[in-house]
Amino acid sequence: MEGYRPVVDFDGCHVKGSHPRQILSAVKVDENNGMYLIAFAIVEVENTETWSWFFDIFFQDVGIQNDNGCVFITNKQKGLGNVIHALMPNAEHMHCVRHLHNNFKLACHTGLALKQRLWAAARATTLAVFHVEMEQMLDQSEAAYKWLEERPTAHWSISHFTIVLKCDILLNNLCECFNAAILEARDKPIVTLLERIRTYLVLKMAKLRETV
Structure with a gap:
């Protein structure tokens, strides 16, 4: 240890x-x-x-x-x-996030554009960037946006991780x-x-x- x-x-x-x-x-x-x-x-x-x-x-x-x-x-x-x-x-x-995306696809939210938007939201390091990415997802698919909204963001987006341990592994x-x-x-x-x-x-x- x-x-x-x-x-x-x-x-x-x-x-x-x-x-x-x-x-x-x-x-x-x-x-x-x-x-x-x-x-x-x-x-x-x-x-x-x-x-x-x-x-x-x-x-x-x-x-x-x-x-x-x-x-x-x-x-x-x-x-x-x-x-x-x-x-x-x-x-x-x-x-x-890879498994999150797999479940995302199983919920019929498929396509490269939505995949890129999900990963961009996951990699966002500030709340402002995160909200911009989510707004763009909303424009692309309201159903996909609502699906992600139901998942606690603190589990999958860097923008919502705590700063105590500074861990950005996704x-x-x-x-x-x-x-x-x-x-x-x-x-x-x-x-x-x-x-x-x-x-x-x-x-x-x-x-x-x-x-x-």
């Missing part, structure tokens, strides 16, 4: 093969803005109950306190936001990288899967020592 930045990504991915499970993971941002897996767990399903169990142990083991000193980034999984708010009500919680790429790194192992039996993850962590730690 010595090289820890107060930014943690949370995500889940499927274990394939004859024994389907879910891998819950917590990946942090290090001082070189790289990724490092802090914790993971293999559970039967990804739901509110398993995330509550994971967070309860994770926060105790890592020593994260209920204050304004952390940023948590998720893909807005069902129930995940409620669990974070219940255990860490003062922590900053961000949603991955994507949950860290967990996605970990999920991709163990892709070939995710269809193996549980013991083999755990061994592959352990090997991945050992190699990651060795690379970190080389850069220090």
Whole structure:
């Protein structure tokens, strides 16, 4: 934890093969803005109950306190936001904008122009620029504008992030990288899967020592 930045990504991915499970993971941002897996767990399903169990142990083991000193980034999984708010009500919680855009498209708000406007609003660093981008979206599609208005802006636009931690990450790429790194192992039996993850962590730690 010595090289820890107060930014943690949370995500889940499927274990394939004859024994389907879910891998819950917590990946942090290090001082070189790289990724490092802090914790993971293999559970039967990804739901509110398993995330509550994971967070309860994770926060105790890592020593994260209920204050304004952390940023948590998720893909807005069902129930995940409620669990974070219940255990860490003062922590900053961000949603991955790429997944936000995927849901945006599923709501029939498609097209390059709307995509560019959503990302421009997400990247806006001031309230004035944010409102200009949203007004332009309103001109393009009132339905798309109303859909975004229903999503708390503090979760997805830099213009509404707090200035305490000065974190402007908009994507949950860290967990996605970990999920991709163990892709070939995710269809193996549980013991083999755990061994592959352990090997991945050992190699990651060795690379970190080389850069220090």
